[in-house]
Amino acid sequence: MSSRESMTEKTEDQALEQVLKNFRSSVCAWSDAVYSEVRPVAAVAPHGNWRLAAGWALGCLLAATSVAGGVYEQRHHRQEVAKITTPAPAPAQAMKQQQQQAVAQPVREENGDMPAKVDEDLLAKVDSDVSRPVPRAMEPLVQLMAEDETE
Amino acid sequence: MRRIGASTRVMAAGTALKPMTQATAEQIAGLEMEAAAQEFSSVVENHRPQIFRFLLASTRDVDLAETLTQECFLKAHRNWKKFRGESSAMTWLMRIAINLTKDHWRNRRMQFWRHAQTHSVDMDEASEWLPSGERSAEQQLMAREQVGRVWKAVEGLSERQRTVFLLRYVEEQELSEIARATGLSEGTVKAHLSRALGKVRTELGSWR
Numbered sequence: 001m002s003s004r005e006s007m008t009e010k011t012e013d014q015a016l017e018q019v020l021k022n023f024r025s026s027v028c029a030w031s032d033a034v035y036s037e038v039r040p041v042a043a044v045a046p047h048g049n050w051r052l053a054a055g056w057a058l059g060c061l062l063a064a065t066s067v068a069g070g071v072y073e074q075r076h077h078r079q080e081v082a083k084i085t086t087p088a089p090a091p092a093q094a095m096k097q098q099q100q101q102a103v104a105q106p107v108r109e110e111n112g113d114m115p116a117k118v119d120e121d122l123l124a125k126v127d128s129d130v131s132r133p134v135p136r137a138m139e140p141l142v143q144l145m146a147e148d149e150t151e
Numbered sequence: 152m153r154r155i156g157a158s159t160r161v162m163a164a165g166t167a168l169k170p171m172t173q174a175t176a177e178q179i180a181g182l183e184m185e186a187a188a189q190e191f192s193s194v195v196e197n198h199r200p201q202i203f204r205f206l207l208a209s210t211r212d213v214d215l216a217e218t219l220t221q222e223c224f225l226k227a228h229r230n231w232k233k234f235r236g237e238s239s240a241m242t243w244l245m246r247i248a249i250n251l252t253k254d255h256w257r258n259r260r261m262q263f264w265r266h267a268q269t270h271s272v273d274m275d276e277a278s279e280w281l282p283s284g285e286r287s288a289e290q291q292l293m294a295r296e297q298v299g300r301v302w303k304a305v306e307g308l309s310e311r312q313r314t315v316f317l318l319r320y321v322e323e324q325e326l327s328e329i330a331r332a333t334g335l336s337e338g339t340v341k342a343h344l345s346r347a348l349g350k351v352r353t354e355l356g357s358w359r
């Protein structure tokens with residue numbers, strides 16, 4: 001059995017050797033044929049033109065996109081900065097608005113939508129807001145001077 | 152030829168005691184250069200077909216094999232002065248060719264976005280080159296099929312396995328020579344070779 005196996009192995013090895021020899025002679029024949037052959041130099045330029053153009057177009061598109069993106073980003077940033085730096089509406093303006101709203105309120109009341117008491121309360125609140133004492137910058141000094149005079 | 156160059160150098164050293172004119176020094180240098188050029192041209196003449204064959208088998212691309220062969224001999228010419236003759240010229244050239252092939256595949260991998268413009272010959276076409284010999288038509292057909300199978304197996308090998316396999320079974324180099332050319336140890340060469348052979352066997356076995 002083992003002798004049979006060894007025999008088959010031997011024959012397989014011989015067959016493989018033969019195949020490899022054939023492979024070698026095939027490569028040699030091919031190489032010799034190509035080596036001795038004089039071949040014209042292939043023209044390369046015409047085939048690559050569209051690829052070059054596509055490459056350039058893609059490159060230009062990328063560059064344009066990046067520039068536009070940069071400009072947009074800068075504008076957006078400027079707008080943000082402007083929003084931050086502009087002062088909030090002055091308290092006087094806010095008061096005016098409230099007064100205007102308060103004036104407009106009775107008109108609505110005439111229509112009979114809102115109860116009168118609520119409006120009165122609102123007006124009282126507005127009055128208190130308007131008449132709220134605002135500390136002035138020179139007030140402490142004025143107080144001191146008043147004290148001195150009393151002394 | 153290289154020995155002639157060395158002997159002229161010895162002569163120059165021997166005659167150094169005598170006052171040597173500039174003209175003779177130039178003549179010696181000229182002779183040395185001429186000898187080196189002759190030596191190199193003979194190396195090209197002797198080894199170019201073999202290098203081309205190896206590169207053709209490695210790439211299966213005629214144009215690429217030619218380009219790489221040119222590059223190989225250009226590199227060899229540039230470094231010819233550095234060649235000390237520790238290994239044979241063939242081994243040295245083969246080493247350059249192997250490195251060029253490696254560089255080529257590496258570049259191809261890096262340029263994966265490029266259109267793969269290959270002129271690789273089909274395996275069936277490559278296997279058609281088989282001398283008829285004294286075989287019958289049937290035998291020849293069978294041999295072609297088998298050669299095609301080997302090509303298929305070779306294509307599936309790793310870069311190193313393929314190099315080692317081709318050096319052993321196409322260039323018929325000894326293991327020690329392969330080891331020198333590839334820069335691997337003999338043990339590693341043996342391992343690569345046995346794996347490559349195993350794959351070829353499997354490919355042929357599946358066909359049977």
